[in-house]
Amino acid sequence: MPEKRVPSDVVKAIFHYLGPKQRFPADVPKIHEIFYSICQESEFSSLCNDFIFDTSKAFPYSATIRYALDRLQKANLLACINPGLDEFEVSEELARTNPDSDIERLFNDEEKRLLRKASEIFSNQIRA
């Protein structure tokens, strides 16, 4: 079957570049806020074209982030860590660099460079 990139693939790729077993706070409103700030940067506009943020809410909300968290948790690629359930952990499977992976297929080299950079920004801001 043909394959295509959906907006939440960008979120998946950013989490992928965080690295294996990397943990970050499971603060969902903050995750939406950080992705919103990343998407506001013109540098990342090509990656964020299809993200729609509702900025009228208490925090800038995008259904794309929700889709990403849902699909990644469902597939055990991102897990909420017991006992506190306060942190997400990137699974080794999600972080694995594999020439056949969907991230390799769906993004070109320039996009992957941007995704790595966005991943660094995400990592710094989520812990700030």
Add this chain to the structure above:
Amino acid sequence: MNHFHEAKPKDPQIQEVINEIEKFTRWIFQHHKILPIRASKVIHDSVWGTSRFEDFEMVFINAPLVQRLRQILQTGNTYLTYPSARHTRFEHTLGVTAQVGNLIQSLSSKFEYSKESASKKHLLGDELLRTLRLASILHDCGHGPLSHTSEEIYAMFPEIRHLKKFDPFKSAGAGEIFSYLILDAEKFREFLREVKEKFPISTNDELMKNAIVGFINTPEDHYKIDMLHGPFDADKIDYLFRDGHFSGLPLQIDLDRFWYSLDINLVKGRRRLTIDWGGVSCLEQLLLSKMTLYPAVYHHHKVRACDCMFKGIIEYVREKGISFQRDIEGEKIDVDFSRAAHFLYFTDFDFYDLNIARVDENLHMLLHNLFYRRLLKRAIVIARDSVTESSIPNLDTYAKYREDPIINGEDYYRSLAKKIWEEAKKPSLLQEIWVDCPDDPDFEEANDTWISPLGEGLGPIPLSVFFKADKYADQYKQKKWRSHVFCRPEHVNEVAQACVSVFKSECQIEFQPLAFHLCHISPPKNL
């Protein structure tokens, strides 16, 4: 250019939808005249008891735009699983109106009798009460046949996906977008003007529309939207009680305590509806009720099978180019479900009436099977516990197309169903084989619910400090979410076998015997 009002002059796609809604609104109002109303009315409801509706409210309730909701079941095909779930959008509409009234009255009493809250009295008032009650009466007027069952289809239409790029629709459901556009249509505004001439009422019409789609125009007004479209709004209170009651799943929510616990406070610079510390358990009850209703009712596999049968009928009608005429002030228009707005011309009654016309034998059979409950059955369950350990990561790719299923003009899940149908040697109509990958339930409110400050100088506290409802919801999504392949009962074995091959080759997903045991069938030989 973020608001659709700014975009519409230069956007033909938006203009086309607006024209279609204008047409529908003319159609629904074409024979309507406002009849004299002598006084307010008392209406009895099996869930909430007796409620009073003002005279001007009765004018809206009596309009065909709201009366058609008597013919649209609140929970769609659920009655084929829970026989008493025959309640309609109309009853729900009255219930939401009564509850938003109760919500505002409770806050008014609190601000009246409590010294520390007296300064908040100005936040309420008659205009807000009237506006939100009217918004409640009209909030579901954009629903099509079988409520969310048809909404799931037209929400994917390009014109709706396009509208969702603009304020105030970015977080709205497709039916809510239609309700907003109907209230924005010239014919409706004319009707509203006429009512306001007869009744000296003051309403905030912009707030009324924004409350329906959940758009917050200013942070100062956030609490007003919260009342109809917030973490614990009147809509949610009514549908949880009503759906639970009529499905036979009585849910325990201490609503009396809940009303006393409501408050309005500043949260991060926004005026929000909050709940006192003593009302936290009521909030937990609300969230747990929603979590109970999802697997038991909304995502019950038989309910999903019925929804797929409905989709099959619409797909068949569209594929065969079958159309139905509607007469708008002498102008005939063809309704063929090729546009999202076409669904507005149908109620459940109209949908089942298609069977009487007998325009096509296959269509007759598809309708007959749904109407007389000859339901599709499960051939396989796709879930974390039914696939092999090594296949679990591949559920990601399988589920990702929920966000945007169209690839090269084809729906991903329909393409998958077609492959299964071909692999099983086309045992039935294609419209009788469905890969159903439901959206996860939405528990976003768990991330945005606030507890009133515990004392002077202290700020509001997020609900998650007391109860990690959002994480409970995550667990629910991971453990209870199930996807299915449905087919005619006489074909489950060959379809199950075809599923094993197709899911392995197309999705790299392999199954455990449980995938079939859950469907009460033996695992196929090729497992």
